[in-house]
Amino acid sequence: MAGQPPQHEHFDVVIVGGGHNGLVAAAYLAQAGRSVLILERQDHLGGAAVSKEVFPGTGAKLSRYSYLVSLFPQQIISDLGLDLQLIRRRYSSYTPLPDTDRGLLVDNQDGQATRESFESVGTVADFTAFNDFHRRTGQLARTLWPTVTQPLRRRSEIRQFVADSQLWSDVFERPIGEVLERTFSSDLVRGTVLTDALISTFAGAHDANLQQNKCFLYHVIGGGTGDWDVPRGGMGAVSGALEQAARAAGARFRTLCEVTSVSPEAVVMYDGGGQTGVVVSANFVLANVAPAVLHRLLGDEPDNSLPAPEGAQAKVNLLLARLPKLLDPQLAPEAAFGGTFHINELYSQLEAAHAAAAAGNVPDPLPAEIYCHTLSDPSILPEQLRATGAHTLTVFTLQTPHRLLTAGNNSRMRQQLQDAVLASLNSVLAEPIEDCLLRDADGRLCIETKTTIDLEATLNMPGGNIFHGPLSWPFSEDDDPLDTPARRWGVGTDHSRILLCGAGTRRGGGVSGLGGHNAAMAVLDQG
Structure with a gap:
């Protein structure tokens, strides 16, 4: 794919x-008959949605960066004819109660078992409130989800759609901490719900800018249900299916192409063959990069009035010989790890962790979430390894902002965060997780940690922010101009022929494809 492309x-x-x-944008546009060229700086496509044999000699294909799918619409899968299967997880979450052998297990298929779990952690009074809360967020999901693949609606219109004035206030006008403290009595239940507001978002429950509310909203509306699904074959299956659709439609690709400047007239790059100053021109340029990166490629002066993109997570990948033993002898590890396993994520712990990180410290204990891909999809392991009972674990930390790291301390901080993750996890297990780790072909323990600095360097994500910048509501304000297709689709820039198409679009973020879909729709609407 790489080589020396003809100039001009x-x-x-x-x-x-x-x-x-x-890839989503390329597939839509190529299927519509447009000539499309994708330029990629790495030697492969897929960005953060890739699978890789992280641990040499094991054959295990881990989802190296992204991990689950919630916001990827079935409409995109159907429109593009993607060969992609998403697997629904039975269990929603398991949250151990620190310093006890009990925890809260939310079973999507067994309401009575969930109620008994609430009873076991001494918070049965919150069971009805928990169900009612999710009924209301489910109503919100069903209302908002159909709009994300349509031109932007205005705030007042969405406000009418929602209809429930208390729900509107709770999600869109007041800090999420207020509703959680009003609705639930248990520190554990409040924390279980708050986690959805803090994925890669450094925030307190009561922050006035409502970034935590925006993060929460995107985590509960996906698919119209809020369910987080596992892609069969790993995240590489998502990007692989998209690449196949785009190629079949005639899109062209060049990897190892570093774009050095962008203008409405031309894109300038150097390629893997060593050729510099290569120029291609286009009717439209779609920037599948963070807005801050596009700003730099355009040669604009930095806008210091805008908040710097900042991720708030470290990601730890592990390959285990077996699932670890739990403190609760009555609970099967397959159930606890079958959904999202919350570690030290009481409401009070999350707030204390935010305060610690704001003061420049790694939180202790470190809040984190675990996902076991192989319980839903064992196909990412080779058959021989699968037969031994091996499993993958992905750990995603919370309240660990990019500001804690620098290029100079990244190696030290990577080890410190990894050690903090293991210590936090071990505090809720009956045995050290280290005793369960496999070793790779070189005899090294199968554990890998990626910091925000690593994401910035490898994926060109400023601040390691997986959302490419602060999240925005999935609608426009009433006074926003919507006078062009790009603005109506939430992908506009200051240049009419240069559009955003990544996670930094109005409804971008996560593995959703929405940025690519909406950019493609804006181009097609312009004829």
């Missing part, structure tokens, strides 16, 4: 960045 080629659309959103 012209395309209908050039897409800068071959992550999953760029």
Whole structure:
């Protein structure tokens, strides 16, 4: 795919960045008959939605960066004819109660078992409130989800759609901490719900800017249900299916192409063959990069009035010989790890962790979440390894902002965060997780940690922010101009022929494909 492209080629659309959103846009536009070229700086496509044999000699294909799918619409899968299967998890979450052998297990298929679990942790009074809360957020999901693949609605219109004035206030006008403290009495239940507001978002429950509310909203509306699904074959299956659809439709790709500047007239790059100053032109340029990166490629002066993109997570991948033993002898590890396993995520712990990180310290204990892909989809392991009872674990930390790291301390902080994750996890297990780790072909323990600095360097995500910047509501304000297709689809820039198409679009973020879909729709609407 790499090589020396001819200079001054012209395309209908050039897409800068071959992550999953760029692939979505390429597939839609190529299927509509447009000539499309994707330029990717790495030697492979897929961006953060890739699978890799992280631990040499094991054959295990881990989802190295992204891990689950919630916001990827079935409409995109159907429109593009993707060969992609998403697996629904039976269990929603398990949250151990620190310093006890009990925990809260939320079973999507057994309401009575869930009630008994609430009783076991001494908070049965919150069971009805928990169900009612999720009934109301489910109502919100069913209302908002159909709009994310449509032109932007205005705030007042969405406000009418929601209808429930208390729900509107709770989610869109007041800090999420207020509703959680009003609704639930248990520190554990409040924390279980608050986690959805803090994934890669450094925030307190009562922050006035409501970034935590926006994060929460996107985590509960996906698919119209809020369920987080596992892609069969790992995250690489998502980008692989998109690449296949785009190629079949005639899109072209060049990897190892570092774009050095962008303008409405041309995209300039150097390629893997050593050729510099290569120029391609296009009717439209779609920027599948963070807005801050596009700003730099355009040669604009930095806008210091805007908040710097900041991720708030470290990601730890592990390959285990077996699932670890739990403190609760009555609970099967397959159930506890079958959904999202919350570690030290009481409401009070999350708030204390935010305060500690704001003061420049790694939280202790470190809040984190675990996902076991192989319980839902064992296909990512080779058959021989699968037969031994091996499993993968992905750990995603909370309240660990990019500001704690620098290029100079990244190696030390990576080890410190990894040690903190293991200590936090071990505090809720009956045995050290280290006793369960496999070793790779070189005899090294199968554990890998990626910091926000690592994401910034490898994926060109400023601040390691997986959302490419602060999240925005999935609608426009009443006074926003919606006078062009790009603005109506939430992908506009200051240049009419340069559009955003990544996670930094109005409804971007996560492995959703929405940035790519909406950018493609804006191009097609312009004829």
